[in-house]
Amino acid sequence: MTSIKSPSTKSPINEELERSTSHSRRLRRRDALLGIATPIVLLICWQAASSTNLIDAKIFTPPSTIFTTAITLIHNGVLTHDLAITSLRLIVGFVLGGALGIIVGIFLGIFRTLRAAFSPLFAALYAVPQIAVLPLLLVIFGIGETPKILTVAAVSFFVLEINAMAGVRSIDPQLLEAGRAYGAKGRRLFWHVLVPGSLPAIFTGLRVAAALALVVVTATEFVAANSGLGYLVWNSWQLFEPNEMYVGLITIALVGVVLTGIVELVGRRIMPWSGRNTRD
Amino acid sequence: MDMPSAQRSLRLKIQSVPEVPTLETIISVSVVARMLPNLAERTDAVTGEDQDWLVRANRITKVFTTNGQGVLALEAVDLVLERGSFTSLIGPSGCGKSTLLRIIGGIETPSQGSIAQQASPRIAFVFQDHALFPWLTVRDNVAFGLKMAGVETKERYRRSQLWIERVGLAGFERAFPDALSGGMRQRLSIARAFVTEPDILLMDEPMGALDEQTRMLIQEDLIRLWEETRKTVLLVTHSIDEAILLGDRVAIMSRRPGRIKAILDVELERPRSLHTMADPRFVALKDTIIGDLHDEVMASMEFR
Numbered sequence: 001m002t003s004i005k006s007p008s009t010k011s012p013i014n015e016e017l018e019r020s021t022s023h024s025r026r027l028r029r030r031d032a033l034l035g036i037a038t039p040i041v042l043l044i045c046w047q048a049a050s051s052t053n054l055i056d057a058k059i060f061t062p063p064s065t066i067f068t069t070a071i072t073l074i075h076n077g078v079l080t081h082d083l084a085i086t087s088l089r090l091i092v093g094f095v096l097g098g099a100l101g102i103i104v105g106i107f108l109g110i111f112r113t114l115r116a117a118f119s120p121l122f123a124a125l126y127a128v129p130q131i132a133v134l135p136l137l138l139v140i141f142g143i144g145e146t147p148k149i150l151t152v153a154a155v156s157f158f159v160l161e162i163n164a165m166a167g168v169r170s171i172d173p174q175l176l177e178a179g180r181a182y183g184a185k186g187r188r189l190f191w192h193v194l195v196p197g198s199l200p201a202i203f204t205g206l207r208v209a210a211a212l213a214l215v216v217v218t219a220t221e222f223v224a225a226n227s228g229l230g231y232l233v234w235n236s237w238q239l240f241e242p243n244e245m246y247v248g249l250i251t252i253a254l255v256g257v258v259l260t261g262i263v264e265l266v267g268r269r270i271m272p273w274s275g276r277n278t279r280d
Numbered sequence: 281m282d283m284p285s286a287q288r289s290l291r292l293k294i295q296s297v298p299e300v301p302t303l304e305t306i307i308s309v310s311v312v313a314r315m316l317p318n319l320a321e322r323t324d325a326v327t328g329e330d331q332d333w334l335v336r337a338n339r340i341t342k343v344f345t346t347n348g349q350g351v352l353a354l355e356a357v358d359l360v361l362e363r364g365s366f367t368s369l370i371g372p373s374g375c376g377k378s379t380l381l382r383i384i385g386g387i388e389t390p391s392q393g394s395i396a397q398q399a400s401p402r403i404a405f406v407f408q409d410h411a412l413f414p415w416l417t418v419r420d421n422v423a424f425g426l427k428m429a430g431v432e433t434k435e436r437y438r439r440s441q442l443w444i445e446r447v448g449l450a451g452f453e454r455a456f457p458d459a460l461s462g463g464m465r466q467r468l469s470i471a472r473a474f475v476t477e478p479d480i481l482l483m484d485e486p487m488g489a490l491d492e493q494t495r496m497l498i499q500e501d502l503i504r505l506w507e508e509t510r511k512t513v514l515l516v517t518h519s520i521d522e523a524i525l526l527g528d529r530v531a532i533m534s535r536r537p538g539r540i541k542a543i544l545d546v547e548l549e550r551p552r553s554l555h556t557m558a559d560p561r562f563v564a565l566k567d568t569i570i571g572d573l574h575d576e577v578m579a580s581m582e583f584r
Binding site: 193 | 425
């Protein structure tokens with residue numbers, strides 16, 4: 001066999017490329033492993049400490065017990081039901097409030113008159129913690145889904161209104177000029193320059209709003225609900241069931257991770273231009 | 281489009297307090313910018329004595345107001361752009377040369393004076409820091425002007441592709457501007473302007489932010505592209521070499537308030553190349569311009 005492409009004829013460039021990619025791949029794999037290993041080690045320590053009574057197992061329930069509690073709660077439908085109702089409140093409020101906030105924010109960013117009229121009002125209203133308005137909403141709407149969803153919607157609205165407005169205002173004036181110079185006026189300038197230009201700020205707003213919305217939905221469920229993950233945590237405090245509390249807390253954390261993950265994913269899909277070059 | 285006379289003079293409104301157009305005015309008011317009105321419309325219905333000129337700036341004065349203070353940026357500037365000519369505009373930093381270009385292009389309004397145009401020329405810009413849209417790929421950045429002019433997708437990508445190749449960006453069609461080097465971005469910006477087949481190309485220090493090597497490459501590209509297309513060009517630059525190398529004539533501006541101090545013809549035959557810079561006539565002209573600029577320039581000027 002005459003070997004035309006024997007390994008020895010490999011070009012130095014290809015050789016070096018292979019070496020560097022395999023090196024960076026190795027590093028990435030190691031980083032991922034470390035990221036998973038740390039919490040696992042901590043969980044093992046926790047398990048060991050509570051089962052040897054180094055820490056109070058009644059308060060710091062060992063992970064194994066939390067796990068079995070979670071299984072039980074899933075089997076009897078409590079956890080799934082609470083998860084579903086919390087997700088519903090969260091998503092409906094987040095989407096409604098967020099969408100309205102984006103629209104209002106963009107228009108406030110564009111029109112000075114609107115901005116002068118509404119921006120100070122919104123800034124003052126945003127300063128009131130949305131959760132503090134919940135009692136008022138309860139008076140108006142009674143104990144139903146509406147006040148809880150509205151509270152989530154309110155926080156999402158304000159965060160996005162502020163971010164979308166800032167996004168429009170921070171678009172490089174050169175880009176507006178270039179857009180105009182190449183014939184984008186009125187509606188076309190809006191869709192082809194203003195909207196894409198403010199997207200990065202809008203997505204920053206969405207990430208912040210997602211986190212705050214989760215805080216707000218949990219808090220409303222503490223005081224004004226008899227369902228949902230917030231209720232599960234609050235109720236298990238009143239019944240002194242720390243293991244159920246842990247299950248509730250972990251589930252809330254997971255909801256947060258999933259929600260921000262979705263925002264992140266959608267962001268990367270819609271804005272393929274941003275963040276591509278910041279990969280390390 | 282009916283025109284009362286062969287040449288239509290566009291009188292710009294005189295504003296007492298000129299300011300950078302706000303988003304509001306851009307969106308709600310249809311601004312005086314009239315780039316790419318209609319690609320089908322040609323503009324050579326010109327007869328009579330003034331055949332040659334395309335744009336004429338008459339007694340342009342510009343006052344900027346900042347913090348309640350008025351600064352006279354341009355004072356009664358006259359400038360004529362002849363069809364198919366390449367005019368370099370040079371002057372000390374802050375003399376208002378960019379402002380003049382922007383007024384000629386219609387993206388800024390003069391405080392006094394007017395811009396007269398033959399019909400409605402299509403105008404394209406190459407901006408100093410390229411002003412590319414970061415959310416559009418190379419291909420879509422080039423195609424942007426055509427898209428706004430309503431050219432259908434297939435046709436606009438076909439025409440864009442020609443220019444992407446002409447400026448040496450083939451293979452980068454799907455890249456975003458952030459992934460390109462400074463020189464590539466400026467090439468892209470040049471392609472974006474040329475693809476719209478403008479009657480007038482306005483370039484505002486297009487190579488200001490580039491290193492020497494890249495600058496030379498792009499200068500060569502521009503010489504070639506211009507010699508092929510013979511657009512009417514106004515180039516604002518602070519490089520004397522660049523002004524002479526590319527221009528048919530060099531207009532020299534004074535310090536602020538900016539006035540046209542002199543206009544010198546560049547008597548160098550084409551095609552030109554970077555070697556033209558070694559021509560004795562080039563050196564002599566450069567020397568004259570340095571002399572002209574000397575008292576205007578002082579330390580702020582870069583001699584390249």
